[in-house]
Amino acid sequence: xxxxxxxxxxxxxxxFLCIVLTVLSVLPFIIMFVNSTRSTPQIQQNALSFRPSxxxxxxxxxxxxxxxxxxxxxxxxxxxxxxxxxNAHGEPVLDANxxxxxxxxxxxxxxxxxxxxxxxxFKNSLLISIGVTIxxxxxxxxxxxxxxxxxxxxxxxxxxxxxxxxxxxxxxxxIGYFQFVFRMGGTNAYWPxxxxxxxxxxxxxxxxxxxIASLPLDLVEAARIDGAKEFSTFNRIxxxxxxxxxxxxxxxxxxxxxxxxxxxxxxxxxxxxxxMPVMVQLLRGDIYDTVLGAQYLGLxxxxxxxxxxxxxxxxxxxxxxxxxxxxxx
Amino acid sequence: xxxxxxxxxxxxxxxxxxxxxxxxxxxFLVFQLYPLVFTTAIGFTNMQGSVMLGSGLSExxxxxxxxxxGGSELQMHSDVSPEYATNRSVTWEVxxxxxxxxxxxxxxxxxxDNGAVTVRAMANDDSGVYDEFEINILGHIEPVRAINxxxxxxxxxxxxxxxxxxxxxxxxxxxxxxxxxxxxxxxxxxFINATGLVTAVADGTVTVRATSxxxxxxxxxxxxxxxxxxxxxxxxxxxxxxxxxxxxSAEIYTDNGILQLSMEVYPADAGRYNVSGENIxxxxxxxxxxxxxxxxxxxxxxxGQMTALANGIVIVRATxxxxxxxxxxxxxxxxxxxxxxxxxxxxxxxxANDSTVISIEGHTLRPLxxxxxxxxxxxxxxxxxxxxxxxxxxxxxxxxxxxALAAWFTNSMMKLKCVGFFKIMFYMPNIITAASIALxxxxxxGHPIGPVNDFxxxxxxxxxxxxxxxxxxxxxxxFRIFNAQLIVAFIQFWMWYGVTMIILIAGIxxxxxxxxxxxxxxxxxxxxxxxxxTLPSLRTVVVYVLVTSFVGGMQMFDIPRLFNxxxxxxxxxxxxxxxxxxxxxxxxxxxxAAAASMIMFVIICVVSSILFFVTRDRDAAQLRRExxxxxxxxxxxx
Numbered sequence: 001x002x003x004x005x006x007x008x009x010x011x012x013x014x015x016f017l018c019i020v021l022t023v024l025s026v027l028p029f030i031i032m033f034v035n036s037t038r039s040t041p042q043i044q045q046n047a048l049s050f051r052p053s054x055x056x057x058x059x060x061x062x063x064x065x066x067x068x069x070x071x072x073x074x075x076x077x078x079x080x081x082x083x084x085x086x087n088a089h090g091e092p093v094l095d096a097n098x099x100x101x102x103x104x105x106x107x108x109x110x111x112x113x114x115x116x117x118x119x120x121x122f123k124n125s126l127l128i129s130i131g132v133t134i135x136x137x138x139x140x141x142x143x144x145x146x147x148x149x150x151x152x153x154x155x156x157x158x159x160x161x162x163x164x165x166x167x168x169x170x171x172x173x174x175i176g177y178f179q180f181v182f183r184m185g186g187t188n189a190y191w192p193x194x195x196x197x198x199x200x201x202x203x204x205x206x207x208x209x210x211x212i213a214s215l216p217l218d219l220v221e222a223a224r225i226d227g228a229k230e231f232s233t234f235n236r237i238x239x240x241x242x243x244x245x246x247x248x249x250x251x252x253x254x255x256x257x258x259x260x261x262x263x264x265x266x267x268x269x270x271x272x273x274x275x276m277p278v279m280v281q282l283l284r285g286d287i288y289d290t291v292l293g294a295q296y297l298g299l300x301x302x303x304x305x306x307x308x309x310x311x312x313x314x315x316x317x318x319x320x321x322x323x324x325x326x327x328x329x
Numbered sequence: 330x331x332x333x334x335x336x337x338x339x340x341x342x343x344x345x346x347x348x349x350x351x352x353x354x355x356x357f358l359v360f361q362l363y364p365l366v367f368t369t370a371i372g373f374t375n376m377q378g379s380v381m382l383g384s385g386l387s388e389x390x391x392x393x394x395x396x397x398x399g400g401s402e403l404q405m406h407s408d409v410s411p412e413y414a415t416n417r418s419v420t421w422e423v424x425x426x427x428x429x430x431x432x433x434x435x436x437x438x439x440x441x442d443n444g445a446v447t448v449r450a451m452a453n454d455d456s457g458v459y460d461e462f463e464i465n466i467l468g469h470i471e472p473v474r475a476i477n478x479x480x481x482x483x484x485x486x487x488x489x490x491x492x493x494x495x496x497x498x499x500x501x502x503x504x505x506x507x508x509x510x511x512x513x514x515x516x517x518x519x520f521i522n523a524t525g526l527v528t529a530v531a532d533g534t535v536t537v538r539a540t541s542x543x544x545x546x547x548x549x550x551x552x553x554x555x556x557x558x559x560x561x562x563x564x565x566x567x568x569x570x571x572x573x574x575x576x577x578s579a580e581i582y583t584d585n586g587i588l589q590l591s592m593e594v595y596p597a598d599a600g601r602y603n604v605s606g607e608n609i610x611x612x613x614x615x616x617x618x619x620x621x622x623x624x625x626x627x628x629x630x631x632x633g634q635m636t637a638l639a640n641g642i643v644i645v646r647a648t649x650x651x652x653x654x655x656x657x658x659x660x661x662x663x664x665x666x667x668x669x670x671x672x673x674x675x676x677x678x679x680x681a682n683d684s685t686v687i688s689i690e691g692h693t694l695r696p697l698x699x700x701x702x703x704x705x706x707x708x709x710x711x712x713x714x715x716x717x718x719x720x721x722x723x724x725x726x727x728x729x730x731x732x733a734l735a736a737w738f739t740n741s742m743m744k745l746k747c748v749g750f751f752k753i754m755f756y757m758p759n760i761i762t763a764a765s766i767a768l769x770x771x772x773x774x775g776h777p778i779g780p781v782n783d784f785x786x787x788x789x790x791x792x793x794x795x796x797x798x799x800x801x802x803x804x805x806x807x808f809r810i811f812n813a814q815l816i817v818a819f820i821q822f823w824m825w826y827g828v829t830m831i832i833l834i835a836g837i838x839x840x841x842x843x844x845x846x847x848x849x850x851x852x853x854x855x856x857x858x859x860x861x862x863t864l865p866s867l868r869t870v871v872v873y874v875l876v877t878s879f880v881g882g883m884q885m886f887d888i889p890r891l892f893n894x895x896x897x898x899x900x901x902x903x904x905x906x907x908x909x910x911x912x913x914x915x916x917x918x919x920x921x922a923a924a925a926s927m928i929m930f931v932i933i934c935v936v937s938s939i940l941f942f943v944t945r946d947r948d949a950a951q952l953r954r955e956x957x958x959x960x961x962x963x964x965x966x967x
Contacts, residue, residue, distance in 0.1 A: 007743065014737050014745065022754040024823070029761075031780050032769055048780035048787075143353040150346030158350060165357065167937065168365070171884045171905055172930040175912055175923045176367030177360070198356035230345045259762045261887045262905070266913055277764040281891060284768070295772060302765045310760045314753045321756070321828060322835035 029303070036297035043292045059293035065112030070104040078104035114287075115271055118301040121279035124190075124268075125258050128275060131194035132257040137246050140203035145234055147204075148211045149220055159208070166201040171262065178266050188269045197257075203249060210245040248320035251313050255306070276302050371923035375694050397698075399468060399691030401504045403680050405436035407450045407460075410675040410898050411799050415639050416454035416622035419676065423448055428466040429544060430687075438680075439505055440466045440687045441544040448678065455624050455642075456672040462680065468689030473541040475499040476508065476549040485519075485529040486557040488565055494525045494551060496539050504689055505543035513538060517555040518568065520652050528652060529555045530568055565602050569614050569649040571595040572657035576645075581627075581637040582665040590633040592616050592647045592657060599651075616647040616656075625663040625670050637663045639670035677898070682918065683707055699924035709925060711899055712907040715814065719903070720882030722818035727826045728874065734826075735833035736859050752834075755827030763824065767891035770820055774798050799897040811900035813893055820888050829874055836870030837863060872944045876937050883933050904929050 030050065035043055039055040061067075070078045080102035085093045093101045147159055181192040215238065223233040239246075261277040268274055280302050288295035310317065375397060409417045421432045428444025438448060443466050451459040477497040485492050498506050510521045517533025527537060532555050540548040558564060576590040600613040618629045625641025635645060640663055648656040683706040703709050734755075738748050758766070773780050776796040785791050800812040840863065848858045864871075886905035889895055895902035895910075904925060912922035 011743060011745065014743070018734075018747075018751050022751065025754050025757055025827075028766075028769055028773060031773065035780075044778050046783060047775075047778055048783040139352050139356070142349050146346045146349035150343055150349075152343040152346035155346060158354075165361065167880075167934070168361070169880055169884055169930060169933050171886070171908070172926045173361055173364040173368055175371060175908070175919060175926055176364035176369075178912070179367055179371065179919070180364050196356065196360035199353050199360060201357075204353065224342075230342065234349070255760055259764075259887075261762075261764050261890075262909070265909075277762050277887070280762065280764040280768055292772075292778070299765050299769050299772070303761055303769075306761050310757060314756075317760070318752050318756055318831055321831045322838075 029307075032296050032300055032303070036293055036300045038293055040290065040292050055293055056297070059291065059297045061108060062287060062291040063114065063116070063294040063298050065110055065114040066108040067111045068106045069109050069111065071107050081105040116279055116282040116298055117271075118276070118279065118298065120272060121274055121276040121302065122305065124273055125276040128190055128193050128264075129254050129257040131190065132197040133250050133254045135194060136197040136200040136203055136253050137250055139198045140200050141207050141239065141242055141246070142234065143204045144207035144211055145238055147208055148215065149217060149238075162201045162204055165199075166205060174262065174266070177263075181267060187267055188273055189267075190273070192267050193260075193263060197253075200253075203253065206249060207242065207245060210242065214245075215241060248316050251309070251317055252320060255309070258306070368923045368926055371919050372699055372927050373696050375920065397688075397691050397694050399688045401440040401470070401687065401689055403438045403440075403464065403684060403687050405432070405438055405448055405450070405462070406679050406681070407436065408677045408679065408898065409452070409673055410677075411671060411673075411796070412897055413671055413796065413799075414454070414673045415624070415626045415641065415670040416452075417673065418453045418622075419450040420453055421448065421450050424461075426463075430464070430466065431542065431544065438464065438687070439507070439542065440470060440689065441505070443467065443470060448680075450676060450678045452673040452676055453623065454672055456674075458673045458676045460676045460678045462678045462685075464680065464685060464687055466687045466689070468687075470504045470543075470689055471500060471502055472545045473498055473503045473505070473543050473547045474545075476539050476541060476547055478537065478539060478549045478551040480551060483551065484554045484556065485527070486555075487529075488558055488560075490529050490557075492527045492529075492553065494521075494527060494537050494539070496525060496549070498541070503541075503543070505541070507542050508539045509542055511538050511540070512536070513550075515552070517558075519553070519555060520568070527553065529558055530566055531564055532556050532558045560604050563602055563604060563609065565604070566651075567596060567599045567602075568651055568653040569594050569596075569599045569655045570653070572616060572647050572649055572655055574645055574647050574657045574659035576659065576661075579659065579661055581635070581661065581663045584637075584665055584667050586637050586663075586665070588635045588637075588661065590618070590629075590635060590645055590647075590659070592633070594649075601651075614649050614651050616649050619646050619648070620644070621646060621658075624672065625666075626668075627661070627663060635661070637666055639668050640664050640666045641670040675898075679707070682921070699920045700928065703921050703924045703928060706921075708899065708902070709904070709907055712902045712904045715899075715901060716883060716885060716903040716905075718810075719814055719818045719821070719885065719901070720879065722815065723821040723825070724875075724878050724882065727822045727829055727878070728871075731826050731829035731833050731874075732864075734830045735837055736863065738830075739834055739837045740855065742855070752827070752831060755830060757827070758824045759828050761824075763887035764891045766820060766824065767888045770816065771798070771892050774816065798893055809900075811897065813897060813901045817885075817888050817892055817901050820892070821882070821885065825878070829878075832874055833867065833870060836867045840866045868944060872940060875944075876940055879936060879940070880933055883929055 031048065034050055034052050035047070036059060037052040037054065037056040038049070039053065039058065042049075042053055042055070073079050081104065083103045085101045085103050087093050095101050143162075147155055177192075177196075181187060184192075186192045219237055219241075220233060223237055224230075228236075258275075259277060260275075264275045264278050265281075268278060280299070283295050283298045288298070405421065407419045409419070421434065421436050423430050423432050423438070424447040425442075426445040426447060428440070428446045429442035430438050430440050430446045430448075432438045432448060436450070445463055445465050447461050447463050449459055449461045475498075477499065478494055479497055480492070480494055482492060494510075496508055498508070510523065510525050512519050512521045512527070513536040514531075515534040515536060517529075517535050518531040519535045520528045520530060521537060522528075525537075525539070527535075535553050535555060537551045537553060538548055539550075540546060558566070571594070573593045573595075574590055575593055576588055578588065581588050594614055598611075600611055603610040603612070618631065618633050618635075620627045620629050620635065621644040622639075623642040623644060625637075625643045626639035627635050627637045627643045627645075629635040629645065633647070642660060642662055644658050644660050646656050646658045648654060682702075737743055738745060738751075774782075774797045776782060776794055776798070778794070781797065782794040786794065797812050798816070802810045802812050802815055804810070844862050844866065845858065848862050853861070884905050885903045886909065889901040889903050889906050890909070893901060895906050908922045908925045908929075911918050911925065
């Protein structure tokens with residue numbers, strides 16, 4: 001296997017393919033970001049463009065429901081600004097006395113309550129995802145620790161059981177889970193989306209592998225000799241040792257929870273509780289068909305946090321995938 | 330002694346194993362096991378009531394194996410393709426077979442006689458497209474034998490006064506209880522609505538007639554006397570008896586051209602009169618305008634000004650708003666429009682819950698009822714076909730590309746640079762919310778304005794913008810492949826090939842280098858090494874990727890839902906989307922949704938097990954078996 005001309009051509013072709021794939025990975029997002037800054041006529045003329053325009057604020061206002069209204073003084077009258085009013089021919093408008101007429105002072109007010117609100121979606125997604133991440137990581141570590149550090153009768157049975165549970169596709173339980181939550185009166189609340197994270201079999205599996213490989217049980221023995229209680233041993237000694245694993249998995253759990261669409265669609269019913277993916281569904285029809293830039297901008301705002309997270313943590317994420325912490329499709 | 334102490338300590342601490350596992354076990358029981366059992370149970374039973382999402386919650390009761398409610402009605406649905414056809418309306422009719430039924434304009438089928446009937450829906454736009462569906466009517470139909478209009482009050486004396494007529498139907502258990510009302514004017518006149526409420530119009534006598542719609546044509550009549558409608562010899566309300574629609578021309582031939590229409594009313598003195606003292610004020614009757622698209626399309630304002638939209642024929646209708654529901658129509662021909670009229674290409678009719686049976690008495694629910702129901706449902710079968718097809722179109726290119734990339738990226742001879750950068754870029758689509766991506770792609774493929782269409786037009790592939798999302802890609806052997814299916818498959822591929830590649834790279838890195846060295850010593854080429862050394866060693870990893878991709882693919886929801894909600898023509902309807910629609914939209918049939926969930930569970934389990942079994946490491950299993958046998962023999966001889 002000597003590097004020769006054949007290999008050189010192969011290398012060029014492979015680089016070319018990789019560049020094409022890179023462009024493919026990025027292109028839709030570039031179009032999205034660029035179109036967020038363009039006006040509707042611009043997009044209608046030429047939807048595929050790489051030159052950003054300056055309609056970002058206009059699109060933002062349309063998206064959030066801001067309307068230009070006149071500023072009113074204490075008595076409710078309009079206040080004139082110092083801009084003259086011109087008619088369609090470009091001539092200044094004169095009033096009855098032949099004086100210039102001035103435009104009223106305008107400001108933007110959020111008059112229209114649009115159902116789509118990326119800030120609300122962000123807040124809800126953040127709350128739920130943080131809750132899920134903390135619960136999932138803590139209790140998975142605890143369960144894995146129970147499996148590794150102690151000898152007890154059902155230890156192996158439970159682990160085999162956890163492996164089996166990993167295989168259950170999530171959507172099979174959804175109908176029953178919805179009925180269960182409905183009867184408990186938990187629809188439109190956060191807890192049905194956060195509490196189930198306590199039982200995360202894939203995470204238990206991963207933490208157990210990590211602990212078997214990297215957790216020195218002598219430390220636990222030492223702590224016992226020193227008189228520490230088991231629970232505080234776990235919290236004070238074991239958990240800090242798990243930091244690397246926890247850190248990588250935390251990102252996956254967080255992003256997985258953030259991107260979850262099915263369960264929040266069913267369980268969260270009011271506008272104020274909607275998570276980001278559920279919010280995205282509202283970006284259709286209505287003004288988003290007439291002000292296309294607003295639709296692109298709405299999508300961009302839902303995607304932007306993930307971009308930021310990704311490009312900060314990309315190395316850890318890729319390392320984590322390699323070790324094997326991936327959610328299924 | 331130390332060992333004893335350690336042993337003693339071990340036994341003591343075992344309880345913490347249990348204690349620390351409790352939260353997990355509890356959470357699993359409550360949040361996964363109970364719902365799973367519940368789902369199975371719902372699939373086996375007849376859950377009554379409905380649960381409204383997004384509004385006040387209503388009740389849901391829960392009963393085992395009861396009789397499914399029968400009835401004499403079945404709602405039919407029509408699905409029209411393409412989505413942007415100018416006139417999407419259809420006309421329903423029933424062709425009697427051994428049985429008979431009637432159908433109303435909204436597609437509600439009412440059984441009249443046992444046997445088979447054919448329901449036909451015909452497109453209204455002269456395209457000639459139609460579809461048929463056969464329904465079987467089972468059970469005993471009790472015909473209406475008599476109707477009794479028993480009103481003690483038979484007069485109306487106030488101006489515009491109303492009177493409700495009560496109809497009693499004999500026998501009480503007649504299968505179809507619906508009746509049609511009409512007024513036969515005598516010396517007087519009145520209106521009657523669908524619920525039997527009479528509104529007085531003119532003094533005199535009128536006859537109210539009620540007729541049963543179940544085909545027996547049983548009817549009853551009642552005479553009413555109306556008085557007090559005139560003041561000073563003047564009738565305050567003269568209803569319209571005829572309307573004709575008039576206009577200068579019967580054509581529009583300019584693009585977005587306008588035609589003003591008006592109405593002529595008969596009798597000339599129709600309208601309302603208000604008498605106040607000396608003055609009599611006459612309010613002429615008004616009409617509401619509407620356009621009925623046939624092959625063309627137009628819109629009309631409240632004042633009768635019509636603007637053309639698409640070439641073809643439209644009918645302008647003016648309906649009097651005075652309660653008489655009298656209308657007049659005129660046919661207008663439109664030409665010269667820029668916007669073409671689009672005929673219906675295809676029409677599919679189905680029934681509520683895909684039922685092919687109207688069962689009058691209902692039937693006893695057998696335990697596997699809903700499973701059979703779902704398995705036989707054409708919609709579920711379509712969803713299953715789509716899910717498998719889209720997954721295959723996603724996975725096969727994905728695994729091939731990922732294997733190739735993984736091989737190249739780990740090839741020490743190639744020494745490719747920037748591998749880290751490429752990894753970051755290829756993985757990126759996976760982390761973005763699928764919902765946002767789906768909607769983004771929907772917008773990208775927009776019609777008539779969209780980046781993809783723009784690109785295609787600029788490149789010269791097409792002259793005008795195509796509605797890519799509703800198009801059909803190919804039709805090999807009658808199996809239709811929709812563009813939308815390929816796009817959804819592509820989105821999945823695009824989101825997951827990076828992940829697969831990274832996992833495969835990790836797998837390759839884990840292969841012992843000595844294997845590669847010995848292959849090199851034996852003089853194997855890159856390709857041969859890959860096939861005979863790398864791939865076999867990657868077996869477990871590939872199986873892992875295959876199984877997780879399959880499990881995920883069978884549950885594909887986000888992309889089909891946000892891309893076009895399963896449309897066009899249910900081409901991207903996946904089983905998850907089917908379950909979601911059944912449970913949380915429309916009639917909220919949780920039983921069917923639960924049954925479908927269980928069916929998917931079984932499919933996933935069976936296929937996963939088969940995949941694991943077929944790709945198991947036979948050598949290792951054989952070795953393990955031999956080892957176990959040896960151990961047993963050894964222990965037996967000890």
